[in-house]
Amino acid sequence: MKKILCLVLIVFLVYLIYYFNHSDKINYLAIGDSLSVGIDANGNTDYGYSTYLANYLRDKDLLKSYNNDFSASNSRVSDLIDSLKLNQTIIKDNKNLSLKKCLRESNLITLSIGMTDILTKITLSTTSVETMSNKEISNIVDETITELDTLFQELRKYAKDEIIFIGYYNCFKKENLVVKRLYSYLITKTKELAKKYDINYLDTYNIFQKNKSYLSNPTSIYPSTIAYEAIATEIIENYLPKS
16 A cells, blocks of 8 residues: 555656646757858848747747857858767856757757858859859769768757758859759758758748848848848748647
8 A cells, every 4th residue: 555655656746846847938949050140131140030030939938948059150061060079068148058958958949051061162163153064063962961961860869859950042143044953952952851850941942032132132142131030930830839
C-alpha cells in the first residue's frame, strides 16, 4: 500500500512540476546572415523580419524569449558551421548563452544563409552572371548545397523543433535567362535539402517578383523594411498557430 501511495505521490509531483513550468509561449531564435540581422536597403538595422515576427509574438502574448545575437552581417554557411562546432557563446542580459543551448531551448528558429556564398563565388568566377554556363551554375550552387547539408545536419543535432529557412530572392534585379536558371536550380536544390532535414523553406523569390518595391535601392541587394514585414507576415500566416 505504501508503495502505491508513493507512486501516486511521485506522479502527482511530476504533474505539478510540469503544470507550473510548462508554457505554450515561444522561444524564438533567429540565426544567419545580414537578412537575419535586418540590414535594409539603406544600410539600417532597425527592423528586420525577425524583429517584426518577435513583436507580433510579443503583442499576442506568445513570446517567451527572442534572440538574434548569433546572426552576423555577410555571414557565410561555413561561418555558421564554425560557430556551431565551437559552440559560440554570447552575453545577453548578464547571462552566458551558448549557441547549442539556444538551439536546444528554441521551439521556433528562422535561418537565412547562403546568398553571400553564392555572390562571392560568382564574383570570383571567370565570367559575369549574365554569361555563366549551366555547368558553372551547377558547380557554384552544388558547392553551397554541400555546405548547407553539413550545416543542416549540425543544426538538427540540437534543434528538434521548427526551423524555417528564409529562401532566396533575386538580388541581381535582372530577369535574363541565365539569372532565372541560377535561381531555379538554387531554389530547387535548397528545397530538396530542407525537406531532407524537416526544415520549412519560405519562398521569397516569388514574393519579391510580385513587388519590385521590395528592392527599392538600385545600389543595394538588401530588402526594404516593407519587404521584411512581408517576410514576417508569410511566416505568421503559414507557420504559426492560428490565434
